[in-house]
Amino acid sequence: xxxxxxxxxxxxxxxxxxxxxxxxxxxxxxxxxxxxxxxxxxxxxxxxxxxxxxxxxxxxxxxxxxxxxxxxxxxxxxxxxxxxxxxxxx
Amino acid sequence: xxxxxxxxxxxxxxxxxxxxxxxxxxxxxxxxxxxxxxxxxxxxxxxxxxxxxxxxxxxxxxxxxxxxxxxxxxxxxxxxxxxxxxxxxxxxxxxxxxxxxxxxxxxxxxxxxxxxxxxxxxxxxxxxxxxxxxxxxxxxxxxxxxxxxxxxxxxxxxxxxxxxxxxxxxxxxxxxxxxxxxxxxxxxxxxxxxxxxxxxxxxxxxxxxxxxxxxxxxxxxxxxxxxxxxxxxxxxxxxxxxxxxxxxxxxxxxxxxxxxxxxxxxxxxxxxxxxxxxxxxxxxxxxxxxxxxxxxxxxxxxxxxxxxxxxxxxxxxxxxxxxxxxxxxxxxxxxxxxxxxxxxxxxxxxxxxxxxxxxxxxxxxxxxxxxxxxxxxxxxxxxxxxxxxxxxxxxxxxxxxxxxxxxxxxxxxxxxxxxxxxxxxxxxxxxxxxxxxxxxxxxxxxxxxxxxxxxxxxxxxxxxxxxxxxxxxxxxxxx
Numbered sequence: 001x002x003x004x005x006x007x008x009x010x011x012x013x014x015x016x017x018x019x020x021x022x023x024x025x026x027x028x029x030x031x032x033x034x035x036x037x038x039x040x041x042x043x044x045x046x047x048x049x050x051x052x053x054x055x056x057x058x059x060x061x062x063x064x065x066x067x068x069x070x071x072x073x074x075x076x077x078x079x080x081x082x083x084x085x086x087x088x089x090x
Numbered sequence: 091x092x093x094x095x096x097x098x099x100x101x102x103x104x105x106x107x108x109x110x111x112x113x114x115x116x117x118x119x120x121x122x123x124x125x126x127x128x129x130x131x132x133x134x135x136x137x138x139x140x141x142x143x144x145x146x147x148x149x150x151x152x153x154x155x156x157x158x159x160x161x162x163x164x165x166x167x168x169x170x171x172x173x174x175x176x177x178x179x180x181x182x183x184x185x186x187x188x189x190x191x192x193x194x195x196x197x198x199x200x201x202x203x204x205x206x207x208x209x210x211x212x213x214x215x216x217x218x219x220x221x222x223x224x225x226x227x228x229x230x231x232x233x234x235x236x237x238x239x240x241x242x243x244x245x246x247x248x249x250x251x252x253x254x255x256x257x258x259x260x261x262x263x264x265x266x267x268x269x270x271x272x273x274x275x276x277x278x279x280x281x282x283x284x285x286x287x288x289x290x291x292x293x294x295x296x297x298x299x300x301x302x303x304x305x306x307x308x309x310x311x312x313x314x315x316x317x318x319x320x321x322x323x324x325x326x327x328x329x330x331x332x333x334x335x336x337x338x339x340x341x342x343x344x345x346x347x348x349x350x351x352x353x354x355x356x357x358x359x360x361x362x363x364x365x366x367x368x369x370x371x372x373x374x375x376x377x378x379x380x381x382x383x384x385x386x387x388x389x390x391x392x393x394x395x396x397x398x399x400x401x402x403x404x405x406x407x408x409x410x411x412x413x414x415x416x417x418x419x420x421x422x423x424x425x426x427x428x429x430x431x432x433x434x435x436x437x438x439x440x441x442x443x444x445x446x447x448x449x450x451x452x453x454x455x456x457x458x459x460x461x462x463x464x465x466x467x468x469x470x471x472x473x474x475x476x477x478x479x480x481x482x483x484x485x486x487x488x489x490x491x492x493x494x495x496x497x498x499x500x501x502x503x504x505x506x507x508x509x510x511x512x513x514x515x516x517x518x519x520x521x522x523x524x525x526x527x528x529x530x531x532x533x534x535x536x537x538x539x540x541x542x543x544x545x546x547x548x549x550x551x552x553x554x555x556x557x558x559x560x561x562x563x564x565x566x567x568x569x
Contacts, residue, residue, distance in 0.1 A: 037395075088424050
């Protein structure tokens with residue numbers, strides 16, 4: 001995937017971030033440069049390497065005991081009838 | 091007496107022995123903060139009222155002969171991406187402008203249990219993404235040694251607050267060097283513990299397979315005292331692994347030390363000179379220093395920025411302005427357009443990293459970037475494990491360059507990323523690493539980075555305190 005303005009704009013959309021034309025202009029060139037640097041990963045021998053993983057046994061997880069917070073964590077959110085008010089779905 | 095100059099052990103002893111009161115000490119610090127903050131801008135929130143209240147409570151307890159903790163009365167600042175119940179925690183971002191956590195991070199609770207007093211929340215790069223604290227939406231923090239220069243980042247406020255004598259200890263977080271970098275640039279001690287030694291419960295996530303909360307202090311003893319308080323298994327963070335010991339700072343046992351060639355050769359010659367002279371000082375007290383090589387470190391930075399941006403793009407998906415955020419009514423927006431507009435309030439660096447993360451995780455490209463980056467981590471782990479069979483510790487410069495001018499690297503993100511080249515390895519492998527002041531070039535600080543195998547923090551503290559004793563580097567500028 002060549003790093004084009006369209007691609008950056010699309011990735012912005014997928015991440016739900018509006019980018020202005022000016023930002024698209026600036027970021028495309030910078031992101032292209034950074035991706036070129038990350039392409040370094042192509043030049044190391046990795047055939048023998050297993051990716052890092054950690055496994056956790058289900059039995060090691062703690063019990064699911066809910067605890068109340070002392071205060072309202074969403075105090076900033078707009079409310080209606082006790083519910084947090086969100087944008088309209090279309 | 092200038093109480094703000096005391097280190098944590100001196101403060102704790104002085105308050106316990108009633109040489110001075112906690113209230114007097116906190117009062118002096120608040121005056122100091124008022125005096126130097128216009129130059130340094132280390133704090134986002136100063137919790138003066140709460141600090142004095144707590145100080146008075148402690149003084150009463152001591153007067154009544156009650157038990158107090160080992161850090162009783164010591165003033166601590168905490169990076170503003172660590173949750174403190176009832177105190178605004180903003181991550182230096184618009185997206186958390188109004189966020190008041192309803193709980194304390196585990197590390198905060200352990201510090202309070204130890205008797206520490208929170209004096210304020212410190213400045214950082216937005217969501218901990220950056221190496222200079224310039225990406226903060228609350229203005230840049232300035233290096234107390236030269237206020238035209240950066241203090242490092244992302245925990246720049248934490249390091250600067252300790253260097254500028256605004257508090258004795260601080261907590262930061264280190265994802266790719268964010269504790270060690272500002273420690274080096276500000277001439278203080280900063281430690282990134284082994285991944286899993288310290289609970290991340292309450293640390294607002296940026297890249298959760300890489301980050302650890304780490305202590306700052308003006309001395310190695312400060313850092314080990316803080317580590318003793320915050321380290322340990324936590325039920326609420328299943329990535330904590332135990333491995334805690336009681337940490338001291340003072341063993342003279344000679345160590346076998348490797349100087350990592352790739353780090354010294356990649357650094358400014360003035361910086362490398364100081365690394366070699368530190369090695370000489372350590373040899374002078376009985377350590378054995380050899381040059382070592384590890385060719386896989388060349389790929390560490392690419393691996394880091396792949397993984398960190400990927401994890402960031404996922405971890406920051408939660409900021410939809412619905413649960414926490416800023417004033418923006420949903421009236422007039424439909425579902426997607428609301429979120430897209432709200433999230434355009436991220437700073438530019440954050441947006442850039444989210445987009446990079448989306449790119450490296452995208453279908454068809456996951457194998458080329460993210461998977462390879464995770465494989466590089468296991469190559470690095472294997473290579474360092476075999477080095478640690480022959481050496482107790484590995485050293486090099488913390489930063490390849492001296493603290494640079496504010497604004498100098500803002501237009502070139504890749505140049506900015508390259509300053510992390512020495513620090514990211516420890517985050518990728520999980521191993522502990524410290525930055526300890528090693529010297530100056532002119533008036534600009536240089537830190538020595540010391541790395542050791544997993545859960546060998548004691549070795550690092552020993553090496554760091556040996557250097558500290560023999561080098562006698564100045565810890566706080568005249569401000």
